[in-house]
Amino acid sequence: MELREIVAPTMKELFIKEIEGKILSGEWKIGEQLPTEREMERKMKVSRTIINSGLSELAQNCFVEIIPRKGVFVGDYMRNGHLNTLISIMNFNGGMLDRKTFDSLMAYRLQNDCECAHLAALNRTDEDLKLLLSLYEKINHTEDIAEIAQLKLDFQHAIYCATGNIIYALVCNSFKQLSLLFAEIIYRQPDSKKPTLNLLDLITAIEKKDAQEARNIMHKIITMRIEELGQSYFCHNFPS
Amino acid sequence: MELREIVAPTMKELFIKEIEGKILSGEWKIGEQLPTEREMERKMKVSRTIINSGLSELAQNCFVEIIPRKGVFVGDYMRNGHLNTLISIMNFNGGMLDRKTFDSLMAYRLQNDCECAHLAALNRTDEDLKLLLSLYEKINHTEDIAEIAQLKLDFQHAIYCATGNIIYALVCNSFKQLSLLFAEIIYRQPDSKKPTLNLLDLITAIEKKDAQEARNIMHKIITMRIEELGQSYFCHNFPS
C-alpha cells in the first residue's frame, strides 16, 4: 500500500496550464493576440498578479511573446522553444510523447551518453570515481523503485560531471526533469520491476580510463534501457 | 557611426540582477536563507509584486529555492543549473566566461554540430536544403555584421532541424541565447570584420547526402570559427 505525497497546485500553475493548453491544442494560433490581462482577470477570476506573473513565465518558455503596451501574442514555440518547452508539451499530453519525439529523444541520449562515458573515462578524477562507486552501492542496496530512479539520475549526472566539461553537466540537468517524468510514468505501472543494471563494468572501464570500452558499455546499457523504457512506455496504446 | 537600440530594463530585471549578483559573487552562500519578501520590499524599495515574481524566475534558473511559508533559500545552481543558468553567470561577468568554461562550451558545440551535420546529410528533406541555400544567399548579400550573426544562427538552426530530430533543434535553441551574447560581445569590438565562411561545401555535402563529408567539413568550419572566436573573445585579458 504505497502512498505518495499530494501537493496542491498554486493558482499560477493552474493558470499557466490553462494557457498552455489553449496554445498546445491549437485553439490559439501562433501570432494571434491573447486577451488583455484585464480581460483574463474578469473571465478567469484570478488576479492580475497571477496573470502577469504567469504570462511572464510562459514567455520564458517561448509560448507567448509579451510586447509591453501592445499586447501578448502566441509565440512560435516549435521554432524558438528549448528543452523546458518539451516538458510542457509532454505534460500537456498527460506525460506522453509521440513515438517520433520519443525516438528522437532516445537517439540524442544515446549519442550524448556514449560521448560522455568516453570523456569521463579520459578525464575522471579519483573523486568522481569514488562518487560513482558509492552511488552504485546505494543503487544495489535499495529496493524502492522510485528511489532507484532518482539514484540512477544521480549516477548519470555524476558521469556527466566526470567528463570535466561543465556544459555536459548542464545539458544533463536540462534533461533531468524530462527523465523524472519518464520515471514517474513507468514506475507508476503495477508490473514495474527493478531494472537490471550492469553499471559495474562501466565503472571499471572508467576507472581503467579505457575510453573506448566505456563508450561501448554505455552504448549497451542505454540501448537496453531504451528497450525496456519503450516497452513500458508504449504498452498502453497511445495516439502516435 | 552605428547606433544601437537602447532598452530600459524593467524593475523586475533589475531586481533579478541584484539578487543574482549577491549569489554569484558568493556574498550569499548556498543553503542560506534570503531576507523575507517583506524585508526586501522595505530595504530595496520595490513592491512585493516584483519581489515575488522575480524570485519565482530566479527559482526557475535554480538560483533560489522557494519553500512556501518557510522562506527562500540560495540554491545549488552549479549542481542543478541548466543552460539558462550559464547565461546568467555569463551576464554577471559582463558577458565573459573563464577560459575553461569557454573551452568546454566549444568542445560541446564541436561534438554536437558535427553530429548534426552528419545526421542532416542523412535525413535532410528538399525543403531543408532550400532553406539552407536561401540562408546562404542572404548571408552572402549582407554587409551588416550584426545581421550576419543572426543569419548564421538561423543557418545553424536550420541544420539542426534538418536532422529530423526535434531534440537537436531544441538543444540548439538552448544555446542560441548564449551564441547571441557571444556575437554581441565580438561584433562590438571596433576591428571586427566580416567572418570568412565556406558554407557552400557543407551545403553541397548535405545535398549529396554524404554524411561523412558533411561531418568533416563541419569540423573544419567550427574549428576555424572557434579559433576566430577565441582570439576576439580573449583579446582583452580577462581573469581566467
Added chain:
DNA sequence: TCTCCTTTGTTGGTCGGACCAAATACCACG
C-alpha cells in the same frame, strides 16, 4: 484634401495595502 499635432483610450509594468493558509515558535496545562 492633406499634413501635423493634440487628445483620448488601451496595455503591460508597478505599487501598496490587505487577507489567507500553512509552518513555526512559544507557552500553559496535565
Added chain:
DNA sequence: CGTGGTATTTGGTCCGACCAACAAAGGAGA
C-alpha cells in the same frame, strides 16, 4: 516530559490604483 492550543511569520493571492508608452481618433492649419 509530553500535549495541545495560540500568536507570529511567511509565501500566495487579491484588489484597486497609477504610470508611461503606444495607437487611434479627432481637430487645426495649409
